[in-house]
Amino acid sequence: MKFQRFAAMLAVLALIAAACGGTADDTTPPDDSSVTTTAAPVDAGQTDGESTLDVVKNRGTLRCGVSGSAVAFSETQPDGSVTGFDADFCRALAAAVLGDANAIEFRALTAQERFDALSSGEIDVLMRNTTWTQSRDTEVGMDFAPTTYYDGQQLMGRSEQFSASSTLADVDGAILCTNAGTTTEKNITEGAQVAGATIQLETVETFPEAMEKFKAGTCDLVTTDGSGLVGNKATAVRDGEITEDEWVIFPTAPISKEPLGPVYRQNDSTWADVVNWTVYATIIADEKGITQANVEEMMEVDPEAARLFGGEGELQTAMGLDAEAFLNVIKQVGSYTDIYNRNLNPVGLFREGSFNAPFNQGGLIYAPPAR
Amino acid sequence: MSDDTFVVHTEEAELPPEPPPHGPMVWARTNLFSSVTNTILSVVFGGITLLFFWNMVGFIIGEDRRWDAVTANMRLLMVQAYPQEQSVRIWLSLAIILVLAMATLAVWGAGTRLSRYAVGTTLMTAGAFLSFLSLIATLHLVLDSRTAVWGLGGLVVGLVLAGVGYQMRQGEESKVPQIPSLMVTAVALAVPIAAFWVIQVPTPILGGGQELAPVALSTKLPLTILYLIAVVSYLVADRTIGEQERFRGPLVALWVLSFPVIVMVILRDPIIPYDLVTSTYLPIGAAFAIVGAVVMWFVADPTKKEAGLGVGALIFVLFLLSWAISVVMVVRILLLMGALFALSAPTFAGEQRARLRYAGVWFVSVVLVTYFVVLVVAESSIRSESGSFLGGLMLTFPLAIAGMALSFPLGVLLALGRTSTMPIFRLLSTAYIEVVRGVPLITWLLVAFVLLPFFLPPGVGIQGVVRAIFAVAFFSAAYLAENIRGGLQSIGKGQYEAAKALGMTTVQMTVFITLPQALRAVIPALVGQVIALFKDTSLVTIVGLFDFLHIARAVIPNQSQPFNFIGVLREPLLFAALVYWIITFSMSRASLRLERKLGLGER
Structure with missing residues (x-):
């Protein structure tokens, strides 16, 4: 009798465990075709050879960590969409990798959890006005893309x-x-x-x-x-x-000094190159006066623009991107100036005279040449 | 000598007793100014209250108030990024909940009858309060025609209400309960519904400034339809299935089913991967259902007592082994379920009918679990940039409901474990309760979000909302367990002894004697815990979920385009406070009614 009662008790407890276990398993991110093939690597610091670039391409959407409540950088709109300077760089990256600036999922992160969300693979890139510091670059296990906004x-x-x-x-x-x-x-x-x-x-x-x-x-x-x-x-x-x-x-x-820019997991050079050159592409476009409106005409005039935004495009294909990756960025999102003016001018922030002016106008925004 | 000799008969003794003096002056004298101390206290606190309302009303109707920040973001506050063209799914979910709720009210006969006197008192109080606020508002306003009309209108309506209430209180027969309480509620709710069609709300204008505009049709029309659905479905349910006990079971089952159906099917709208279903899930599910049913039928034979345990142990080993190989998750879930079913088979063993029923339960469970896994695996057709289809108040509610639903059984088990005579259960429950209760909820949330990904096996990810649900549920269970333990301890020793004397087993005693009494005794504490859990859900903002409060507090004051609400913090916060208050106050009222119905505090 005693034994039976114990067994019954055990069964009830185990049922509870099953209920919990079952639900936990059921919560694998819904976009995976099979529960066993969840894409998120647990610690991409030690990726088993698979770059975040492949993960993003397989998934078909970019998961971008933002704040969701930072004026002009990532604001949540009354309809729930996310806009802002950081959000636009997320879109630029999605346009470069996936060819569609809207193939994106924003994850709203708090300052406390942002790096854990990145290192656990929940997000592919962090654009949450994060200051580049020595400790974050080294011991926290992050790498930093070129600064997109110099704040202080x-x-x-x-x-x-x-x-x-x-x-x-x-x-x-x-x-x-x-x-x-x-x-x-x-x-x-x-x-x-x-x-x-x-x-x-x-x-x-x-x-x-x-x-x-x-x-x-x-x-x-x-x-x-x-x-x-x-x-x-x-x-x-x-x-x-x-x-x-x-x-x-x-x-x-x-x-x-508050240099703000994209952040990704360290030791993933393929992905790092993609993020870095997406930022550089917007800056180079800006230096050459290329905007969303005139990019196709400028490609015929300027050889560097032709290399960067299409033509043969072997520089892009070597990175694992489409030849037209950066053309998509400029056409769908815009150059650095487009992004800056669209989001930051309305709140009274202007490039002229700030650190964020182009390098040839006394600012710090500079990109290496594309060739 | 009779007693009559000493009784003096006078004229006065024949008259009915003099009614005690009444009227506002008498009331004030006895209640507010009965002594010097009371007079001073009344004046001081009356003054403070008056000042509070004066400033409060002044704040709400102030010229530079940005109430448009609330109205423009109403959808964000309610459902965050849920796509507008799909919002019919939300209305449908609400309609289902309302119909179920109305059927429940009818079947349980939840409505009581109120006396005219009680309704009149409420009306008088509400009317007087409305007049009071309107008077303050009118005094505040520069008497421009538009606002003065609203202020004076409120004053008149309030006075009329108070007058009607006063009239209703007259006469002796007014104290007889005769008005159905649900009708009163329905009429009271009709007022805000009707108001949606009349009032104008502050709306932001592109490029700055705000104007008064009618409530959007996409808000007021569905709300009105929902109201009508609720009224009609109650009337229909009351006439067809009203107060019939045999409908109670099915209704509870419908409630339990409604939550996953609403969240996973209606709101999430999964795109079922049919090729994957036919190639993987259907064969696996069918195999488990059929083979398992035969096994369960076999082990539920009382003459083969140990067989179930042996088979269960074997399946459990298989389950453990399944983690070593690459296999679809549903196989592991079903294996675990099979082990549990086999292990508990001796408990439910019986003659032919019981065995068939046990196999049937297994079959249905497999079908349901497989279906649910397919739902989860399927991609959602709701494309929302925020990555989650739940947000705002539509996140707060599922969080609270799922948290409550999970934590209640867990809490009961923990309470039973802690009062158990078996040391292992007592120790485990005590350890769980003390550990979980000893750490703040925020910490558990951070653990669930920051640490959990590193503990889970590679390839298993859990969505943020679900992690939050588990953190909230496990936390709340520890508190519930202590509340319920309190109830268990309040039961007299005689109850246990009587149950034992009747030859009841421990399980029977717990299920039929002690637990029902314990739960009944702690209803106020349980409701307190529900309300606390509901408000605690606002802490999920710390892990980046956009719940109702986070949107009011951090998102709206950071919007610069297309409308500029930078720094607009006070209005959304006040609105959030009001919404939280309405919800928790309704919960507390409902629980009071439940207590009265169960006769709590009368025995």
Whole structure:
């Protein structure tokens, strides 16, 4: 009797386990034709010879990690689609690899989980305004594509207290608001220490909350990447909340360097080349004045453009792409300027005079030659 | 000498007792100003309340409020990226749920009757509150014609409501319960439905600014149709299957089936890979179903008690071996299921009928499991850029429902395990409860998302939403287990002894005597846990799922194009709070009704 009861109990427990096990198995990503052939390698740091390029081609869609809630970089629209500067580079990559800028799945990632999502193979590439740092490049096991946007942390205050020429030494005694969990917090603490200023730091969860506090006067200063500050100020001006010079952004030279660009798993050169040259293709197109509108005419005039955007295209086929891969990028998404202006001009960010101007106009955006 | 001698008969004694003095002044004097301390407290807290509402209403109707951020993003908040041209699938799902809910209400006879007095009281309170808010709003507004009409309109409607309520409370017969409560609910719900056709909502204009525009037809028409479906299906169900116990079983089965069908079939719309089905799943499923049925029929023979255990162990070894070779996952699932069925066969063994039934259950289970695996393997035709077809409130609800459905049986088992006399179960349950409960839910979510991919065998991936469901369910089960254990401990020793005296086995005692009483006793705690779980789902934002709150809090304030909502945070947050409150308040009301129905607190 005892034994029977025990067996029955065991069976019930095992049934529960089965229910759980069954469901867990059932949750293999739905786009795989068979459950045993899930494409995602568990740790692509040690890929068994298969490049992410092949994985993406077999799957037919690119999985791109974005933020989903970063003004002008990756915004979720009222209809659920994702737009923005980062999102457009995702589309450019999808156009290069798959020939279709819409063959894409965006994965919204938080700052905490982004690198794990990449190293576990859940996403193919990370374009989530991620700063290129030494530790991320080395110990975290990431590789970085060329920087697509040079940002830098700045501060914003009211013009009664600060001016555009203020420095970190002037913020002594001020209450400063920022969002927690990013390098922003660390940068300002270190910077103020070096400048010999004491600040009172108030951290909140998201940047809009920091702005709320700044507007309410709870804090004298807010700090985040310059692009974010410019965007928030432009909005406040447009909504008539403030006049153009009520808020000032300083110091002129940002207190930190924030080179933002695509990130992929390390030790996957085939995939790295594809991502890098997709970015370079948009930059080269920009240098030559090629845009979405005139790319086909320019190909006939310019030999480098002819090499990069088609013609014989053996440079692309050698990379494992179609000969017309980069033509698709320009035609479906656009050149660097197209992408930049479309997404960043509306929030008050312009290329002229910034680090993101072309290298021959004093900026840092530069690409090696295509030949 | 009789007692009458000492009783003085007077005229007054014959009269009915004087009704206690009533009226607003009396009420205020006895309740608010009965002493100096009370007067001070009333004035202070009344002032604070007034100030709160004054500022609150002022905030809501403020000139520069961006309520258009909420209305423009309503679809995002509700269903995130679900394609609009497919939204009929969502309405269909809601219709199915509503019809089931109405049938349930009818079959269980859930409606009670309310007295005119009670309804009148509610109307009076609501009307007075509406007038109060409208008055504040009117005072706030610069009296331009448009807004003043709305403010004064609210005031008048509120006063009329209060007056109607007052009239309903008159007379002695008003205290007799005679109005069906469901009719009251239906009428109350008709008000917002009708309002959708009348009101205008702030809508953003391309290029800046906002205007008042009617609610989109694609919102108000389906909602109205759903409302009518609900009313009609209740009336039909009440007349046809109303309060018949034999429909309860099938209804529960329909509810259980409805969740996978709605999520996996209707919302996900799988493209069934027919060639794969005919080449792989159909043969595998058929083989398992037929061969397995014969085996189950064989082992469910009470004279071959040990056979089931032996066969079960053998199949389990096969299951373990299957991981060494490359085989379709469904084979492994079915092998595991077969092992469990064979192992539990002695429990269900019986004469010919029982054996046939056991084989039949196996057959149906195989068909269902294989079908479900096919559904999962099939690609979804819903193309959404966000990679998941669930999002917004449509993520919050499935998360909460699936989390609850999984955690409840697990919680019951854990509670039984922890109160068990067998040390191994007690130890395992206690360890589970203490470990899971000792770590914050956020941590479990991060474990499920960040660590799990490294623990799973290569080639097995689990979708984000499912990981979140499991994290939430396993976490909630630990709390439920403790609640239920509390209930189990509240049962008197006499109940156990009586059950034993009747010769009941432990299982019978648990299923028929102790568990029902324990669950009934802890309904308030269970509902508290459900509400907590519902709100806890908002934590999935930490792992990048776009739930309702995350959209309100992080997505909307970061939109710059085509409408500029950068930094618009307060309005979406207030809206989110309202929605959460409405949902949890309804849950709490429903549970109160359930408690009353079960006579909780009366025994």
